[in-house]
Amino acid sequence: MLRYNLYINGEFVESTSGETFDSINPFHQEVVARVARGTAADIQRAIVAARKAFDEGPWPRMPREERAAMLKAISDKINERSKELVALEVADSGSTLRKAKEDIYLSARNMNYFSKLAALDLTEQIEGLSKPGFSKNMLVREPIGVVGAIIPWNFPLKMAIWKLGPALAAGNTVVLKPSELTPCTALELAKIIHEIGFPPGVVNIVPGFGEDAGAELVRNPLVDKISFTGSTAVGKRVMTMAAENLKKITLECGGKSANIVLDDADLDLAVDGAMYAIFYHQGQCCEAGTRLLLHEKIHDEFIERLVVKTKRLKLGDPGNPSTDLGPVISKKQQERILSYITKGKEQGAHLAIGGAAPSDPKLAKGFFIEPTIFTNVENKMVIAQEEIFGPVLSVIKYSSEEEAIALANDSIYGLGGGIWSKDTERAMRVAQRLRAGTVWINEWHLISEKAPFGGYRQSGIGREFGIEGLKEYTEAKHLHIDELGSREKKPWYDTVVPK
Numbered sequence: 467m468l469r470y471n472l473y474i475n476g477e478f479v480e481s482t483s484g485e486t487f488d489s490i491n492p493f494h495q496e497v498v499a500r501v502a503r504g505t506a507a508d509i510q511r512a513i514v515a516a517r518k519a520f521d522e523g524p525w526p527r528m529p530r531e532e533r534a535a536m537l538k539a540i541s542d543k544i545n546e547r548s549k550e551l552v553a554l555e556v557a558d559s560g561s562t563l564r565k566a567k568e569d570i571y572l573s574a575r576n577m578n579y580f581s582k583l584a585a586l587d588l589t590e591q592i593e594g595l596s597k598p599g600f601s602k603n604m605l606v607r608e609p610i611g612v613v614g615a616i617i618p619w620n621f622p623l624k625m626a627i628w629k630l631g632p633a634l635a636a637g638n639t640v641v642l643k644p645s646e647l648t649p650c651t652a653l654e655l656a657k658i659i660h661e662i663g664f665p666p667g668v669v670n671i672v673p674g675f676g677e678d679a680g681a682e683l684v685r686n687p688l689v690d691k692i693s694f695t696g697s698t699a700v701g702k703r704v705m706t707m708a709a710e711n712l713k714k715i716t717l718e719c720g721g722k723s724a725n726i727v728l729d730d731a732d733l734d735l736a737v738d739g740a741m742y743a744i745f746y747h748q749g750q751c752c753e754a755g756t757r758l759l760l761h762e763k764i765h766d767e768f769i770e771r772l773v774v775k776t777k778r779l780k781l782g783d784p785g786n787p788s789t790d791l792g793p794v795i796s797k798k799q800q801e802r803i804l805s806y807i808t809k810g811k812e813q814g815a816h817l818a819i820g821g822a823a824p825s826d827p828k829l830a831k832g833f834f835i836e837p838t839i840f841t842n843v844e845n846k847m848v849i850a851q852e853e854i855f856g857p858v859l860s861v862i863k864y865s866s867e868e869e870a871i872a873l874a875n876d877s878i879y880g881l882g883g884g885i886w887s888k889d890t891e892r893a894m895r896v897a898q899r900l901r902a903g904t905v906w907i908n909e910w911h912l913i914s915e916k917a918p919f920g921g922y923r924q925s926g927i928g929r930e931f932g933i934e935g936l937k938e939y940t941e942a943k944h945l946h947i948d949e950l951g952s953r954e955k956k957p958w959y960d961t962v963v964p965k
């Protein structure tokens with residue numbers, strides 16, 4: 467069993483209360499690690515350290531190239547330790563081996579990208595305002611200060627990188643609270659950061675629970691910005707708490723993304739694409755294609771093929787390379803998913819496949835759910851409106867492009883969306899009308915660090931990735947430099963100032 471302490475002010479320390487919690491392997495429920503439990507008091511210590519590192523330490527004022535080199539070192543060390551990190555992610559989060567390998571590879575690649583952003587000078591001349599002999603006007607991007615980052619359990623290391631990367635690249639200091647369900651790889655990241663020799667207090671990683679550690683991070687007035695990824699319900703609470711001292715916030719929340727198959731789609735491709743969209747990581751992806759909208763002309767054939775292929779999916783030990791679906795994260799989550807399946811049946815949807823925990827005794831200790839497909843779903847049903855966050859697909863039949871667009875947009879969410887068609891121009895027409903932050907044509911799940919990612923509506927506020935994402939961690943300062951020189955030339959001369 468592994469043991470982890472909190473990482474505060476450049477030191478690995480026990481929690482103030484001395485309490486710990488266990489992180490459990492969702493495949494067999496054995497303890498992966500005993501972790502110091504950060505409470506509000508520990509978060510306060512971390513915030514004080516981050517505040518001092520921002521106000522007095524070298525980090526925000528360090529030459530950009532030096533900051534960039536330190537972020538690049540994180541990326542390199544993740545690559546060096548990738549095998550071990552992959553194994554830990556599998557054990558702690560139930561990610562399949564294939565998914566965990568991709569996560570660790572992308573964590574390093576994403577951090578490498580952020581290191582390049584760190585080297586950029588974002589200062590701009592304000593065109594149309596700067597005038598020689600009158601003034602020079604600059605837009606200067608400055609770090610916001612202390613960032614509180616709160617992340618979920620579905621992509622543990624990747625989410626930590628998505629927060630730390632841009633926040634540090636912009637010159638902020640950070641207190642990161644990983645999910646209580648998957649703290650391990652974030653705490654390995656703390657070791658990497660420590661080895662590289664970041665100035666104390668620049669990065670603090672404090673595992674703990676939401677209501678306690680998380681809420682303190684959001685409420686504390688010494689924190690300037692909260693960057694939250696998690697459910698929409700908690701996102702709303704975060705926003706309310708952050709409002710107390712008008713903190714800057716970005717929220718990356720839930721989704722109920724519509725996957726539209728047009729009647730001219732390549733069915734072989736679209737069937738595989740629909741499976742990938744919903745079943746990747748057991749459906750525990752914010753941008754999962756959870757609502758499958760099928761044109762009536764292709765509906766029956768599509769479902770037939772989809773069910774046949776879904777039957778072939780292999781549930782099992784996530785560490786086995788041939789496993790397609792591992793367990794979901796926790797008993798609570800398993801029960802929640804099963805309760806949604808019950809609601810789907812009660813509201814009249816037809817269960818085409820799955821719908822239960824598997825009966826295989828070899829899987830009995832894991833939190834498994836069979837890949838589940840409901841047909842005859844109406845968009846107003848609970849299983850089409852609420853985020854289930856499990857391997858449960860809701861299939862809705864439509865008869866016209868207009869109807870498909872209306873159904874796709876009839877949701878409180880707006881994170882992802884997709885269209886499958888052989889006619890790219892037609893698909894583009896539909897894509898432009900979807901109220902979602904990312905829309906794929908003949909693809910799914912492809913998120914690039916170079917393109918903004920985030921949600922419309924209740925899927926979030928703000929964007930991650932790209933220059934847009936970096937700017938979320940900066941304040942925009944207008945710097946006006948006078949070039950008029952003498953007081954007589956000033957526009958205000960002769961107004962309120964006596965001659």
Ligand code: NAD
Pocket residue numbers: 616617618619620643644645646674675676677679680681684695696697698700701703704718719720721751752753853855881920921925926
């Ligand atoms: P969650 O909202 O339950 O928890 C997220 C984080 O918030 C955890 O670290 C938790 O400890 C913390 N938290 C809980 N209550 C809190 C409180 N009162 N104050 C402060 N912090 C609190 O979400 P989850 O179950 O960990 O993750 C799944 C959710 O995350 C899904 O809704 C999914 O769509 C969303 N998600 C969104 C994105 C995105 O980029 N949009 C990415 C991944 C996951």
